[in-house]
Amino acid sequence: MANVSLRGVEKSYGAFKIVRQMDLEIHDGEFLVLVGPSGCGKSTTLRMIAGLEDINQGQILIDDQLVNGVAAKNRDIAMVFQNYALYPHMDVFQNMAFGLELRKFPKEEIKSRVEQAADILALGDLLKRKPKELSGGQRQRVALGRAIVRQPKVFLFDEPLSNLDAQLRVQMRAEISRLHAQLKTTMVYVTHDQVEAMTMGTRIVVMKGGDVQQVGAPLELYTRPANRFVAGFIGTPQMNFLDASIEGGTDAPVLVAEALQLPLQGAMAAAISGLKDKRCTLGIRPSDLHVVGTPGAGPITFEAGIDMVEILGAVQVVHIRLGGQTMRAELPIRVACKPGETISLAAEPDAFHIFDATSGVAIA
Amino acid sequence: MIIRLLSRTAFYLILAVGLFYILFPFYWMIVNSLKPSAELFATPLSYWPRQLTLDNYRAVLADGSFVRSIFNSFVVAGGATILSLALSSMAAYALARYRFAGKQATLYIILGMSTFPQIAVLGGLFTLARALGIYNTYWALILSYMIFTLPFCVWVLTSFIKEIPDTLDEAATIDGASAWQILWKVIIPLAGPGLVATGLLSFINAWNEFLFALTLTADNQARTVPVAVALFSGQSEHELPWGKITAASTVVTVPVVLLALMFQKRIVEGLTSGAVKG
Numbered sequence: 001m002a003n004v005s006l007r008g009v010e011k012s013y014g015a016f017k018i019v020r021q022m023d024l025e026i027h028d029g030e031f032l033v034l035v036g037p038s039g040c041g042k043s044t045t046l047r048m049i050a051g052l053e054d055i056n057q058g059q060i061l062i063d064d065q066l067v068n069g070v071a072a073k074n075r076d077i078a079m080v081f082q083n084y085a086l087y088p089h090m091d092v093f094q095n096m097a098f099g100l101e102l103r104k105f106p107k108e109e110i111k112s113r114v115e116q117a118a119d120i121l122a123l124g125d126l127l128k129r130k131p132k133e134l135s136g137g138q139r140q141r142v143a144l145g146r147a148i149v150r151q152p153k154v155f156l157f158d159e160p161l162s163n164l165d166a167q168l169r170v171q172m173r174a175e176i177s178r179l180h181a182q183l184k185t186t187m188v189y190v191t192h193d194q195v196e197a198m199t200m201g202t203r204i205v206v207m208k209g210g211d212v213q214q215v216g217a218p219l220e221l222y223t224r225p226a227n228r229f230v231a232g233f234i235g236t237p238q239m240n241f242l243d244a245s246i247e248g249g250t251d252a253p254v255l256v257a258e259a260l261q262l263p264l265q266g267a268m269a270a271a272i273s274g275l276k277d278k279r280c281t282l283g284i285r286p287s288d289l290h291v292v293g294t295p296g297a298g299p300i301t302f303e304a305g306i307d308m309v310e311i312l313g314a315v316q317v318v319h320i321r322l323g324g325q326t327m328r329a330e331l332p333i334r335v336a337c338k339p340g341e342t343i344s345l346a347a348e349p350d351a352f353h354i355f356d357a358t359s360g361v362a363i364a
Numbered sequence: 365m366i367i368r369l370l371s372r373t374a375f376y377l378i379l380a381v382g383l384f385y386i387l388f389p390f391y392w393m394i395v396n397s398l399k400p401s402a403e404l405f406a407t408p409l410s411y412w413p414r415q416l417t418l419d420n421y422r423a424v425l426a427d428g429s430f431v432r433s434i435f436n437s438f439v440v441a442g443g444a445t446i447l448s449l450a451l452s453s454m455a456a457y458a459l460a461r462y463r464f465a466g467k468q469a470t471l472y473i474i475l476g477m478s479t480f481p482q483i484a485v486l487g488g489l490f491t492l493a494r495a496l497g498i499y500n501t502y503w504a505l506i507l508s509y510m511i512f513t514l515p516f517c518v519w520v521l522t523s524f525i526k527e528i529p530d531t532l533d534e535a536a537t538i539d540g541a542s543a544w545q546i547l548w549k550v551i552i553p554l555a556g557p558g559l560v561a562t563g564l565l566s567f568i569n570a571w572n573e574f575l576f577a578l579t580l581t582a583d584n585q586a587r588t589v590p591v592a593v594a595l596f597s598g599q600s601e602h603e604l605p606w607g608k609i610t611a612a613s614t615v616v617t618v619p620v621v622l623l624a625l626m627f628q629k630r631i632v633e634g635l636t637s638g639a640v641k642g
Binding site: 050051052072073077078079081082083085086087088089098099102103146150 | 529535
């Protein structure tokens with residue numbers, strides 16, 4: 001049980017900075033997810049915490065102890081790798097016991113810890129098997145077991161579910177969440193899959209190009225994204241973005257994007273008054289668009305042409321055209337939508353997000 | 365149909381010629397070793413012994429200096445192999461895993477070592493062995509054989525270890541293993557087939573080596589089998605004891621062939637793994 005602090009941590013390969021000035025407080029017992037597209041520095045961050053990568057600048061503390069110069073094996077962390085990294089020449093028991101044997105635990109202690117972990121992960125019947133005789137899901141459970149038996153201060157996960165098929169991934173996701181609820185140990189989890197991040201994390205760190213974009217609880221990121229990147233990264237289907245101009249006087253400004261008009265009041269009106277060139281980006285989630293006259297439909301209405309319809313089952317994703325810009329709307333399946341027709345849609349004013357057109361920073 | 369028959373026939377014909385060319389010397393060696401000495405020089409030549417005898421083997425195995433040379437060969441070839449494997453597995457691990465300046469150069473210098481013709485280094489080796497006081501000892505041969513066994517082992521094992529995913533090293537690091545423990549408990553067990561293959565080929569090369577053995581030994585103390593056999597002498601200087609030579613050659617071929625047969629599967633595994641992902 002421990003907290004982890006990153007203070008001004010930097011990592012670069014030559015002139016290329018892979019992680020820039022990263023500050024992060026990971027609380028004791030937290031399930032923190034690092035998420036972002038590939039190359040954003042999330043795995044490097046995890047490997048720096050693990051001690052597999054040196055850091056160029058800054059400090060890393062585990063349990064309030066500075067660990068910059070501490071070797072990986074002395075940091076009391078355990079790590080689960082994407083490709084499982086099980087020792088092929090050892091059976092399941094030996095794989096899980098290896099770390100304890102190296103640390104000179106007594107035989108009985110090793111046996112009881114491995115058996116306990118095997119119990120938790122339903123691996124009891126497989127202890128004598130070699131990794132190559134196991135399925136992907138079983139291998140990943142052994143990798144989890146190898147981490148659990150150590151009873152480390154912090155668990156680190158490096159995209160542990162990426163090699164599994166979709167169905168197994170959902171199952172293992174639940175299993176890891178259950179494990180966290182049971183062990184209550186600090187866990188740091190790296191993934192590029194925002195669904196994994198949303199469903200598993202107590203808090204999420206969204207990264208891009210070596211920078212932290214936003215840190216927050218899953219719902220916080222979803223409802224109040226700090227910038228356009230986070231807004232687009234979290235949530236499927238992706239948030240719609242429209243180029244909009246600001247019209248009307250400063251007392252009653254109106255955002256205009258093609259046929260869509262969004263009058264602004266109060267705090268929102270004040271927030272955009274600072275914008276120079278009268279332009280901004282308007283964001284709205286596909287699920288916040290409704291057919292006019294149905295429950296949830298708000299006072300902001302517009303007409304749009306239907307380009308294409310993707311049927312998902314209970315809902316359909318309707319690709320619509322608004323002037324020269326495209327959007328997607330997630331509508332109930334019973335709404336009749338045909339490509340080529342027009343549809344009247346509506347939304348609540350506070351469902352809209354407003355971003356600075358150039359920096360992408362959220363204004364309201 | 366006829367074409368197929370013809371091509372089949374041609375195939376087996378070529379195979380037979382090839383096999384004959386490769387195997388006849390061995391056949392001739394074994395057959396001659398079983399002939400009484402009178403028959404060896406008899407005309408017409410007998411391709412199948414009229415009379416089988418083990419006299420030559422008795423004579424060879426009763427010869428104390430020959431038996432001693434077999435022992436010497438085991439010590440020298442075994443020593444060179446074990447030392448090469450021990451050193452090369454460490455070198456190969458470093459070359460496969462660590463990033464350091466001059467890594468590529470190191471690899472090619474090691475390879476370059478084995479490309480010198482033996483005769484080019486012979487004079488230097490002789491002087492060196494005298495200077496170090498190891499002339500006519502096992503060490504002279506073990507150390508000089510490592511000129512060719514070590515580069516071979518390093519190269520093959522380096523490519524072998526590169527095939528082992530390095531997340532295993534990282535997993536072991538986090539499990540608390542030191543670099544030594546990773547090498548010993550994770551890498552070496554997984555590189556087993558490679559070690560067997562390279563070790564065996566090193567052993568065979570060292571076992572068969574002649575030129576260094578001839579130059580760096582003076583007598584029975586360290587003389588190995590190929591030299592001992594070549595130095596067999598008959599009753600007079602005009603007589604070559606072919607019977608003894610062939611019997612001795614047969615005796616020293618047996619361990620190598622047995623080793624190769626025993627580890628045949630492992631050698632093929634070792635030399636081809638990495639070609640296709642397991």
